[in-house]
Amino acid sequence: MKLYDELIWRGLIKDVSNEEKARQLLDNEQVKFYCGFDPTGESLTVGHLVQVVRMLLLQKYGHTPIVLIGGATGLIGDPKQTSERKLLTLEESLINAEKIKTQLSQFLDTKQAIFVNNYDWIGKIDMISFLRDYGKHFSINYMIAKDTVQKRLEIGISYTEFSYMLIQAIDFLHLYQNYDCKIQFGGSDQWGNITTGLELIRKVEGETSQAVGLSSPLLLKADGSKFGKSESGALWLDAQLSSPYEIYQYFLNAADADLDNYLKSLTLLSKEEIEDLLEKSKKQPELREAQTKLAAEVVELIHGSDALKESQKVTKALFSGDFNDLSTSGLMMLSKTLDTTEINEPKPIVDVLVETNLASSKREARTFIQSHAIALNNQKINHTDYMVTKDNTLHDQFIIVRRGKKKYAMIIYR
Template identity: 70%
Template sequence: MKLYEDLLWRGLIKDVSNEEEAKKLLNEESVKFYCGFDPTGQSLTVGHLVQIVRMLLLEKYGHTPIVLIGGATGLIGDPRQTSERKLLTLEESLQNADKIKMQLSQFLNPQNSIFVNNYDWIKNIDMISFLRDYGKHFSINYMLAKDTVQKRLDVGISYTEFSYMLIQAIDFLHLYQNHDCKIQFGGSDQWGNITTGLELIRKIEGDKASAVGLSSPLLLKADGQKFGKSESGALWLDSELTSPYEVYQYFINASDQDVITYLKTLTLLDKEVILDLEDKLKHAPELRAAQKMLAYEVVKLVHGQKAIDEALRVTDALFSGEFSDLTESEFKMISKTLDTLRVDENLNLIDLLVETKLAQSKREARQFVTSNAVSVNGEKISDIEYELNKDNSYYNQYVMIRRGKKKYALVVMK
């Protein structure tokens, strides 16, 4: 299967500016393409995996990725549907840009890719040049017609955010002229910005310019909810913000309606493998083979083999209640997932049950202990005077408290 058809099958193409030219560039040539990431936060989220996977697919087929970090556009803020973003300082934007560049370098080898920061050229454009050389090519009517602007007209949009599309258009023109970049990819919410870039290239380079733009659908759950949100908020690609175990749990609990879409858009699995998993889902959904493969592949892609092995061991330990074989790094992973209480002195188990919210009161805590419903590091405790100390902890600090079959809390002794 050729690349363009593979992208279509995976659901990674929604809009395309010139399908004939796009097929030619993707299927028959080896070209440079770019995708931009604004450093509005210190980490990308699982939702960015759609673009990362698409870049990896194009790289696999022989194309060269240009990874654009928006040190300049991050200072402006792409218009959101609801309200204006909080402006970052230059220092914050550039610090975030460095972190995101390092994050993306884990997926795309810098030796086979081109990493750029649009602050490097946008900072050199003065206001007069911006208005004369770029702003003159677009009418207000053209800019008002863009979907991102239309959605903000009722609540208002500042000139700062209104100008964002022109700055992104300059990016495409700069990469086209200086890196021979022929393709820009982005989510469907970026389509207005992408086409503005194409229009700027056409007006400056002429009608024979061969640049094309493509967008992918925004990834939503089957019920229409936003993808990539857990009960605690966004799922970050930074393991310090979201542990590999949390990512694994999110995807292993994917619904039957969502899992095949996620396999197509968030993994590099071949079509034959995904079709086989789809068949298993249809005939033996109780095995959850598709969900297990999805969770495994996403964590492996984002964090590596060691992290998925650790996530699986933590999953097994929380299911079985046996923690003695876990490594110190695996306990650290648990500490980012479970309710964790940090203490600097020996405490009575009854008090700890209340403080970790495994019991609502000391009276209830005593009932749990005397009825053999509480275990500490896998050992049943029936003594209401039991005290935790470092002598009965893992790695001289970690204590797992379990109430019943599924209620856990972690105590970390300083």
């Protein structure tokens, strides 16, 4: 199976500006392609993995990724459907850009991939040059027809966000002229911006230009709901914001209906491996073998093999109730998921149960203790006047509190 067909099989192509040209470039040549990431936050989300996996796949076939961090476009903000974005300061945008560059460099070899920041060229364009050299190529009618603008016309859109597509178009032209970049990839919500870039290249470089644009579908769950949301909010690629264990659990609990989409677009497993996992899932869904493999692949891709092993150990510990084999990093990982409270001196167990939300009141806490439902690090607590001290800790710091069989919280003893 050639690359273009594999991208279709994986569900990674929705729109394409010129399919014949795209097939030629992807299947028969080795070219530079780019994907952009705006630093509107300090971390990317798990949803961005679709673009990362696609970049890795193209790199595997000999193409060179250009990772564009939008230090300039991040100052403007791609128009949201609902409202105007809060503007970042230049300092915030550049700090976020550096964090995202570091994040993406964990996936892509910096010796093979090219990293650029569009502030380096957009920041040098004065207003008159912007209007004369770029704005003159686009009519208001053309820009208003774009979906991202259409969806905002009723509630209003500022000239700032209205001009976003022109700035992104300049990016594609700049990379085409200076890096010989012939392909832009993006999510389907970026299609209007991608085609604006193609139009600018066509008008500046002529009809014989070799640039093409492709988009991928936005990743949704089978029920149509947004992908990558957990009970605590978005799933981030930054381990300090979303622990590897939290991501592992998210995919371990994926619905059977989502497996085909997730395995194809979020992992680099081969067609044969994926089809085998899907077949096993149909025959013995209760074993959840496909979910286990999916969770392992995603966590290892994002955080590496050590974090995967810790996530698996934490999962096993929560299932068995035995936390003695967890390392400090494993327990710290767990603390980001469980209700956690900190103490620095001995404290009554009834107070701890209320503070960790394992009991709604001291009265209820005493009832749980008297019914033998409470354990500290798997040791049953039978006395309502029990004091939690440093002697209870694992690694001189952590205490796992359990109510019943499955309800957990954590105490960190400082």
